[in-house]
Amino acid sequence: MQFDTSSRDSQGTSVTPxxxxxxxxxxYADYAKALDQKVKPFMESDxxxxxxxxxxxxxxxxxxxxxxxxSLSLQLAALQQSxxxxxxxxxxxxxxxxIGSTPAAFGAEYIWHPGQAPATKPLFDSIQEALDYDIxxxxxxxxxxxxxxxxxxxxxxxxxxxxxxxxxxQSPINAAGNIVDISxxxxxxxxxxxxxxxxxxxxxxxxxxxxxxQRIMIGDRLVLPGHGFASSRFMKGVGLxxxxxxxxxxxxxxxxxxxxxERLGEPFGGVAFxxxxxxxxxxxxxxxxxxxxxxxxAFSASTDPDPNVPEAFRDAFKETGIILHARMxxxxxxxxxxxxxxxSPGLKLIVCTYCQSPEDQARAYDLIHEICQ
Numbered sequence: 001m002q003f004d005t006s007s008r009d010s011q012g013t014s015v016t017p018x019x020x021x022x023x024x025x026x027x028y029a030d031y032a033k034a035l036d037q038k039v040k041p042f043m044e045s046d047x048x049x050x051x052x053x054x055x056x057x058x059x060x061x062x063x064x065x066x067x068x069x070x071s072l073s074l075q076l077a078a079l080q081q082s083x084x085x086x087x088x089x090x091x092x093x094x095x096x097x098x099i100g101s102t103p104a105a106f107g108a109e110y111i112w113h114p115g116q117a118p119a120t121k122p123l124f125d126s127i128q129e130a131l132d133y134d135i136x137x138x139x140x141x142x143x144x145x146x147x148x149x150x151x152x153x154x155x156x157x158x159x160x161x162x163x164x165x166x167x168x169x170q171s172p173i174n175a176a177g178n179i180v181d182i183s184x185x186x187x188x189x190x191x192x193x194x195x196x197x198x199x200x201x202x203x204x205x206x207x208x209x210x211x212x213x214q215r216i217m218i219g220d221r222l223v224l225p226g227h228g229f230a231s232s233r234f235m236k237g238v239g240l241x242x243x244x245x246x247x248x249x250x251x252x253x254x255x256x257x258x259x260x261x262e263r264l265g266e267p268f269g270g271v272a273f274x275x276x277x278x279x280x281x282x283x284x285x286x287x288x289x290x291x292x293x294x295x296x297x298a299f300s301a302s303t304d305p306d307p308n309v310p311e312a313f314r315d316a317f318k319e320t321g322i323i324l325h326a327r328m329x330x331x332x333x334x335x336x337x338x339x340x341x342x343x344s345p346g347l348k349l350i351v352c353t354y355c356q357s358p359e360d361q362a363r364a365y366d367l368i369h370e371i372c373q
Contacts, residue, residue: 017073025161032090049372052230053085092163095150102175104141138210165226225272236269237293250285294323302329310342319346332364
């Protein structure tokens, strides 16, 4: 299989939005609680496998996020359909409103291109310019306010019966590249390392404050790690997208980034790391995060044009207690072949599938559990 460059979202599934009044919230709450009972022993074990059929709706993570009622209707349709797919972890709601909430604290405004997720442009040519800005708490920015408004609306409409994650906040280094021109940002990392570290620390505190506010609002409906990860009330860690790691050295990541990740993960039981693409060479840097609990990567060509090598991640994370969350777009035949390469006793593995039919998902589910005994 090859990556489909014509696809709007290689991991997306189309749904027809539904009226919340037609959704059986009690049924879904019971369904999610039942699957939680599969998650609990996995989390308590040193080795094992879970299967998660992720139901990602492309519009929710594009311009469909602009309307909270439409976003909820699309996400509820996804939850309803997801119950037809054999899995060990339930899907959840996410109050997603773009990834520009941290840049907005530095004055960035959303740019809405038709059919696209909201974008921002870097506003500063130096770190000092950014630090001199009258920085706002994220909760006081337009994207921050919208995210909190979505949480309120989702909770009120669902009567608090449906599991929900926090919004996708992105890591400090991802946010930094959307605040200061990224080429100049990395030059200053070399030329003015103390100032660079101060900048990342400032961003980290902004993000942490906003995450804690969301956690309070969501309360006991909160599932972790959130966003692209299989998530549950029994899981832990805050999910962070850290794609810009591929542009810095392992030594720089250990020095500047790993301590801030630990700070962000501390209130949530640790850090769940994500990067797109092949990040095999960054494994040593990622493992330097002291409270790392989970890592995520793409493992099929249909998921990412440069997928990760299964054996490298198997050998790096088996017998560590760190969960490997492996995304695999493709049919059951392709998924099973990858699982055969990635599985080893002593590994804690979550296979994230996107099978197009319930029948193919059931086949994948049964074979994955047969392989990973």
